[in-house]
Amino acid sequence: MKLGIRPLLAGLVLAAAGSTSSFAQDKLLIGAPLPVTGALSPEGTKLKQGYELWQDQVNAAGGIKVGDQQLKVELRYYDYQSATPRAIQLAEKLITDDKVNFLFSPFGSGATKATSAVAEKYGVPMIASSASSVEVFDQGYKNLFGVYTDNSTFSEPIAELVKTKLPDAKRVAILARNDLYPLSLANEFEKSAKKRGLEVVFFEKYAIGTLDHASALTQLRATNPDWIIVTGYINDLITVRKQAADLRISGSVFTLINGPAYQEWIDAVGPLAENVTTASWFHPVVKYQSDDVFGSSAKFVELFKQKYGSEPDFTQASGAAVGVVLQLAIERAGSTDHDKVRTELQKGGFKTFFGPISFAPSGIANSYVPPVLQIQNGKVEVVVPQEIATSEFRTAPQN
Amino acid sequence: MLWLQVFVNGLAVGGLYACIAVGFSLVWGVLSVINILHGSLIVLGGYLAFFAHQQWGINPLLFAPVAGAVLFVLGAGVQGLVINHVMARPFLITLLLTFGLNLFLDNSMLALFSADYRKVLLDPPLGVFDLGAIVVPADRIYATVIGLILIGLLALLLRTTQLGRAIIAVRMDRDAAALLGIDVRRTYAIAFGLGAFMAGCAGALLSVIFPISPVASAGYLGKAFVICVLGGLGSIPGAVLGGFALGIIESFGALFLGPEHAMTLAFLLLILLLAVRPSGLLGKRGFA
Numbered sequence: 001m002k003l004g005i006r007p008l009l010a011g012l013v014l015a016a017a018g019s020t021s022s023f024a025q026d027k028l029l030i031g032a033p034l035p036v037t038g039a040l041s042p043e044g045t046k047l048k049q050g051y052e053l054w055q056d057q058v059n060a061a062g063g064i065k066v067g068d069q070q071l072k073v074e075l076r077y078y079d080y081q082s083a084t085p086r087a088i089q090l091a092e093k094l095i096t097d098d099k100v101n102f103l104f105s106p107f108g109s110g111a112t113k114a115t116s117a118v119a120e121k122y123g124v125p126m127i128a129s130s131a132s133s134v135e136v137f138d139q140g141y142k143n144l145f146g147v148y149t150d151n152s153t154f155s156e157p158i159a160e161l162v163k164t165k166l167p168d169a170k171r172v173a174i175l176a177r178n179d180l181y182p183l184s185l186a187n188e189f190e191k192s193a194k195k196r197g198l199e200v201v202f203f204e205k206y207a208i209g210t211l212d213h214a215s216a217l218t219q220l221r222a223t224n225p226d227w228i229i230v231t232g233y234i235n236d237l238i239t240v241r242k243q244a245a246d247l248r249i250s251g252s253v254f255t256l257i258n259g260p261a262y263q264e265w266i267d268a269v270g271p272l273a274e275n276v277t278t279a280s281w282f283h284p285v286v287k288y289q290s291d292d293v294f295g296s297s298a299k300f301v302e303l304f305k306q307k308y309g310s311e312p313d314f315t316q317a318s319g320a321a322v323g324v325v326l327q328l329a330i331e332r333a334g335s336t337d338h339d340k341v342r343t344e345l346q347k348g349g350f351k352t353f354f355g356p357i358s359f360a361p362s363g364i365a366n367s368y369v370p371p372v373l374q375i376q377n378g379k380v381e382v383v384v385p386q387e388i389a390t391s392e393f394r395t396a397p398q399n
Numbered sequence: 400m401l402w403l404q405v406f407v408n409g410l411a412v413g414g415l416y417a418c419i420a421v422g423f424s425l426v427w428g429v430l431s432v433i434n435i436l437h438g439s440l441i442v443l444g445g446y447l448a449f450f451a452h453q454q455w456g457i458n459p460l461l462f463a464p465v466a467g468a469v470l471f472v473l474g475a476g477v478q479g480l481v482i483n484h485v486m487a488r489p490f491l492i493t494l495l496l497t498f499g500l501n502l503f504l505d506n507s508m509l510a511l512f513s514a515d516y517r518k519v520l521l522d523p524p525l526g527v528f529d530l531g532a533i534v535v536p537a538d539r540i541y542a543t544v545i546g547l548i549l550i551g552l553l554a555l556l557l558r559t560t561q562l563g564r565a566i567i568a569v570r571m572d573r574d575a576a577a578l579l580g581i582d583v584r585r586t587y588a589i590a591f592g593l594g595a596f597m598a599g600c601a602g603a604l605l606s607v608i609f610p611i612s613p614v615a616s617a618g619y620l621g622k623a624f625v626i627c628v629l630g631g632l633g634s635i636p637g638a639v640l641g642g643f644a645l646g647i648i649e650s651f652g653a654l655f656l657g658p659e660h661a662m663t664l665a666f667l668l669l670i671l672l673l674a675v676r677p678s679g680l681l682g683k684r685g686f687a
Contacts, residue, residue: 041514214408215653246536
């Protein structure tokens, strides 16, 4: 019997098409560029823990419901080595080579903003875990959705707290890391302080990678502030807190963001953590009931502890939050079609363990109040909002 | 008074910078190897001190020579077993090799110790020296003094012992030293080991001051590089002078130009110095 090459080829093509379609039908592929190595690797590791906890729960429950189908979740990671240009390349690779269905953002405002242009170009919805600066969301993009509320939701309640609890506090000093998110946050604090009649007596920036802050803090001390605000990341804020104590800087309120909400920060500065105020978008004490795969904030915290042996911080929680938001949107759309899922994301109204999530037209979450935190007796306590407060705000000087 | 405090801040960080740079300068001067691994060795020294403090309560300032000794063995081993094979090759090959070793060590530490920032917390803390209008953190003073003592011992070893003379002889002329019966490969291994010793000591001393993380290595390497060029390549007194100079320049740079541009003034002066005196403040011609 003579077999022509054409039927054989046709068969192969059919077989390949068959396997592709079954491949496409039984799982949902999500691309996640992560800073596994480099300066942001602590945060990259935390995000990954959040993603994987969500993935475990979804897949254990059979997968994401899309119409009458159940799709298992597969996450595809690439390490962008904490380098934003690499994150952009990898996001493009995930979309064009790996053909992912959706994207999770890289870490932080800067890399998210850069990568969102790629997601927009290909029309792939991207859920941002860790971007809160308005500058990320002011590009008119339709495919970017962030679960963090904007930076003013940190500065406003803390400024209000200072104003009401310390009516004599007048002088504010701000030291900001010259980086997209920390600088944007510092600008919001300046606005919130000025709005309440406080005088900003010091506003300086420090360069990324600054090892020693003594000179900046010496100048800050000379302005004799009542309220000191320093923005940056965990390594900056460990050094700043210690050097502020070395220089005997004493303000009535010491606000450091982001760092003190992490247990590593508290461990690294020890007693100097006392009474430092900070804020974060999530804390294990929040009590939301949810429609997501976790069921409630408490259940999420419990499962996280089971898997990783520690309480989740806001970065770990945000990793799981992007997962549940995407899942709820897909399930509501009953489809993985980008347009349908995007429409559901725009509608919002997701009840998640992280908080009620809806997005402003710009794509940034605008539907919940993040807790203001203070370190008391070595523990993170919630001082605002009142409904979930675990302790009273303290104003004693710390040095 | 602000100026005086800023000057003292510069001195206090300058002593630490000197500790960071000396080992790097020695390896560059003797082996003509730009040791990209240096920053990672400092971080490893920091971890050794951190775990010694956590497990046995040993003060990292006293543990510094032990951390240095461990790294000496590691450094001499790496030079003897790996780098010696490419010493005769062009300069870029050794640079590339130490770059690869740096990636390997950084990622090994990332896997072993995680990326979390740690810090040694002394209980009770060492406090500050309060001199009225100015304050100086005690830990920086102790770390600088111990660092300078160790640097002094290293300089003494190079000047007065037969081993030291051999290292200097190899630095001056490798072939002539070999003709005189000096085992050049062994001398290289010991010199690299001494560079690693100083890195280990610096890491332990810094562990009470700065947070420890594998990702901190690039920052230390950058500082070491600038200090060596500023002070003069291959010169131990040059590295010390360069360290103090960078500390003070950065400190006043932050005061005059704002903290954002602390390094700007340092780099401007560095460019000026390279134009006027390319061998650095105390460098000798021929080591560049």
